[in-house]
Amino acid sequence: MDQAQASGAKPGHPPPQSTLHEVRTAENSAAFLLPKLRSMKESNAHLKLLDVGCGSGTISTSFAKLIPDGQVTGIDVNANIIPRARAVAEKAGVENIEFQQGSVFQLPFDDETFDITWCHQVLVHIANPWDALREMLRVTKRGGIVAAREGDYESECVWPELPGLTAFHGLMAGLMIAGGGTPAAGRQLLSWALKAGAERRQIELGYSAQSYNTPNERTILSQGMCQQLRGGGFRDRALKFGLEVKEDFEEMAKAWEEWAQREDATLSSLHAEILVQK
Template identity: 50%
Template structure:
């Protein structure tokens, strides 16, 4: 029996570019939405704008009382893994019992929503932090994703045999790895022949925020220093292709795109600002920043105040680009 993409169509291996979008998704959505808006009455337009698509994940109490996971749990397959969905659906249609691995799954909102895309498949989420996996179990249940399991594991040494999964995915994981190509090589190792490796990595240097206050500039500089000191890469999105080549992937087997996040509605701004404030107020990040001399208590408080003021501003917006890659093994 052939596996994954090789079962599509006439049972011949299907190149990745044949199942990829031939038309830019964002542009297609823009044209479709704009055409729709131009045909609407004023009352209907107001209703549409009031109910424009905004991710509304299930609300799960955080026992710690803090909110550092708010933005992480805002992330879903539909807003953070769009580049993967067409390939995922092609695999699902050819072989419903798709096996997918989500590397560095964190609190599991993307993991759970990917599981909903393949109801007859099986999704495994791995993360090196056993505590966050307890949260991931709650998140998966809140999404009613029953075909997902979680276990501890390190991205640079995945606890699975070769050729175990049809799709191996990660999101905002490689940018925090000192040698991200090692993790990508591991992801390729555990992917079945003909299967897909998917990654989406932020490029923090592309962040555009308004109003651009001194406190937010301080936060940007602080985050860049934190990533560099921790061995990460604040410009990971633009390096993603190079990392994949260094991991042993062939250029003709890849599809590289760019995606973006944007925050302007009240719900979106709250998700982002609550996440930033939560991380700055307490927990490991604040302690690490102080211990490493990356910021003072006053610096952190200035940044917290800046994010709270940004949330309250009616003109506040924020966007950031992410590099995206699909690799067919």
């Protein structure tokens, strides 16, 4: 679950976008952070890690497995998703983890509480993301790490360019902007960190590609998008933000299904990754 989105889930149950979001783990979504985490664990087995915008907790839970003697805290603005995150951790047999509701703009923790503070696909959805990064820096210990990975939606490359997918891309960009977010977030992540008060010498910047090319990857992506298109999530958000909804949501869903079945179908987009040494 992204920080600014409502899941529409019943407490303890998968949100509509779980097909897509719950495949996320520390290994596939935070690979750039893991070498630093392992290095820090060698000198301090009792690391404390905060996952901001934790959603249904799959990344948080995989972090907890990597630091069994440490403690992971997941926080999300949406209270309805917290029972689902707890259920995910319980099913995985993870106990060194806790979840709570809260905002990235007012984290309910003292200064210098965590060794690592992390977020994924959160800043892309919110206004004034530098304020969020500043708050993440506040709760991070001196010598600790603030890590963020954010997509750059405007860098998305998709083939074949089906009309329904083109319409979908425009809808998503419009929803991001209307909600206060930034479709071109990834390319601005370094700038936001500097605006938050970090110095350039403290920041490591890199990029990776998020791709959906195999039959299984295409199916997961297609199913996740169709769930929200047919379940009303996208339409409800468009109406909430006062957007004029001209697109045929069923046609967009059919385009996703057609795309998933094509042997020549590919989709990829850039993600920016930063490590800020406090």
